[in-house]
Amino acid sequence: MTKVTTPTAAESAIRRVWKSAQMYIAFHKDQDKRQRDEPKLWPPKNGSASLHGDPNEQEAIVVVKTADPDETQDVQIKLHPSRIVVRRDAESRWQGVAVDDHSVTVRMADNTIIEIRHDGSIKRRGAxxxxxxxxxxxxxxxxxxxxxxxxxxxxxxxxxxxxxxxxxxxxxxxxxxxxx
CATH class of the missing domain: 2.20.220 (Glycosyl hydrolase fold)
Structure with missing residues (x-):
């Protein structure tokens, strides 16, 4: 039998990557149905949101703040009716992950795309x-x-x-x- 150990406070502090999460509703169109340059972000009071059928009009987003004060690579988790998208503006490593019913797709900083499909197949497309x-x-x-x-x-x-x-x-x- 494997013994499960709990990390000490010092070990947990060393590994901490994220410090907070906040849910927002992003309204991409104004009340007259005109496209906004930047979405209006509204934090729902109860932290709950239904998912709009068209993510180009409205999205539920969770913004996860980094724990490193020198790092500005916060992560956005976008909740769509057909997939979940995790994205960040990274100059290295991964920039986005999309999860849908059939696959998990990762976009790397160099625009390489790696797709892992439900049957275990993998596609990697680079430049x-x-x-x-x-x-x-x-x-x-x-x-x-x-x-x-x-x-x-x-x-x-x-x-x-x-x-x-x-x-x-x-x-x-x-x-x-x-x-x-």
Whole structure:
């Protein structure tokens, strides 16, 4: 049996990242249904809000303040009827996380997008490449220079470039020039 320990006060203080959370309703349109440049934020008195059907008109947002006084990377948790979005204006690490019924998607500071789907498959899209790990373990990789594939069991692999095809299959190894 694993013993669960509670961190001491000193250990808790070292790990503290967030200090407070406040819920707001963000009204993106005024009473005449005109789009606002900046949403009007209103804190509901009871801390409860229903989720509007159109997040472009109204959103429920929880603003989580950082515990580090030198850090300005507060986090916004936006509650939409079909997904939850966590975002921050970070120059490094992650900038946003979206959770819906089928996937969790993370946007990194360099605009790389990582999507983890409900079936366990993963897609990573960067500025210069794209990688898919399928639910069965198959891997697909695309770059400017080549396409590569490996089956989930690791038995077969292939690579295609503009001028060559190379593969390891059940039947052996193939490496030849591509026909144009």
């Amino acid at each position: 210069e490449d794209e990688t898919h790990v399928e639910a069965d373990g198959s891997i697909f990789k695309w770059t400017e220079f080549a396409e590569a594939h490996m089956t989930g069991d690791g038995i077969e692999m292939s690579r295609r470039t503009d001028d060559r095809i190379a593969a390891i299959t059940h039947d052996g190894v193939v490496d030849r020039a591509r026909k144009r």
